Amino acid sequence: MKKFIDDLTVCSNRKLNNDYFILGLTSVKPLPAMLPGQFAEVKVENNPAVFLRRPISVHDVDYAKNILYLLVKIVGEGTRTLSFLETGNTLNLVYPLGNTFTTEDVKNVLLVGGGCGIAPLLYLARHLHNLKIKTTILLGGRTETDILESEAFRQYGEVYISTDDGSLGEKGFLTNNSIMAQITNFDRLYCCGPLPMMKVLAAIAKQHQTDCEVSLENTMACGIGACLCCVTPTTAGNKCVCTEGPVFNVKQLQWQI
């Protein structure tokens, strides 16, 4: 897929809560085709403390309105600076980058998102819905403010929720959610979230011989496979998360699970 470096215009900045916001970005040109799981390298302006671009997942794309949505969690200087963007501001993107989830040969799937890990999953849910693949969604977080976009997900399938403190949905880790009892019904799990959570989920999937794809978020510099900074060990050696990922089947990874 052809990659672009483009200035987009901020058309919305919706604050979800103190930690999360969703940027709407539009362009005078039609947005390029983007696949679920892909990401953009976003240039952070006006903050000398931020040198590198920030890799941010494609959260959703509305081609009819020509708007790309990015869900961002404020974790440091870069994302904090992005949170101040206002309608009409310009944001420079290198995109679309990375691979996509595999959606062939599945009829019934479970999407599992921990906290900000839901970022790539909404667009995936939309895509699966269009392919008429039965989709169930499991969202988890420490507390209710980490459960994002549950209403948006409900358009595409049944939604299950876990919070560590029980403030929303079932109490406990999402890996203990009641839907996990039905894991063998699913042809594949798609997962994005904190690494420890993904590893636990991958171990459960392995135990039940259920296929599992995960989206990794290693720190990276270039995003296009040049710097070799974001590698993850795979069965075929160190691979760039930016170009050969961010989506990997757990069978490819050297996880001790």
Add this chain to the structure above:
Amino acid sequence: MADLKVKIGALEFKNPVLTASGTFGYGHEFQDFLNISRLGGIIVKGTTLEPRQGNPYPRMAETPSGMLNAVGLQNKGIDVFINEIYPQIKHFDTNIIVNVSGSKLEDYIAVVEKLNHLDRIPAIELNISCPNVKQGGMAFGTSCTSAAEVTKAVRAAYKKTLIVKLSPNVTNIAEIAKAVEDAGADSVSLINTLLGMAIDAETRRPVLSTITGGLSGPCIKPIALRMVWQVSKAIKIPVVGLGGIMNATDAVEFLLAGATAVQIGTANFIDPAISEKIVDGIGEYCTRHNIAAVTELIGALKI
């Protein structure tokens, strides 16, 4: 339009802008963003005799105005380069230069002997300065004797243009440059990354898996400029300057300090089209200053 051509040894470059090894992949990664044929040259990823997996993740830390890396020469080895990568890139209408890395003198020789046969590789950059692997060549690059020894041996084995990439992690880089010149190099390039480290105060751990790594980006530019200036006064062969060049003005500063050509490194990560923009920007600078040929800028610092 000014004449932007420069020469290093017998090799002509259409302009003085090259991309630095390890920051531009093999070039084809950047084809969506720029026209590679407009660049003076590209220096491909450090290539060793055997394939290398590099260092464990994390390999990168962002720093004020720069970054640390500890990639550790991950590459597929010279044979994969020759058989699989070279056929994909040899059509680029620019000077394709291979950065040759190694741990042992014999390995450097074996690699350059294989490169002698590639028509579209008119030069190598001999890396005696990688700080990120125990045997990454930096041991060769930090003493005059060993730098001269490896340069002399490679000079004897390699027929085409030989550029030697120098480490800034030395007391007197001009002495090393002189030793390399005397050993037969056609040019020196400098600076490679500066050894640095980053610490996560919350976890009390180093950020990089290797603890230390190589610092690059605009934070090192003043050091790089100073070293290019010192080295270019100390030797007669052309100097290729690099270290934190982010735009055409930075590139012109290196030319004024004495560089014949420049390399664009870390800036490629921020703007994958930057190297072509720098070619344009140098041309515009020349026009604005009524300079007919870019060579007039080399070492033209007014003191």
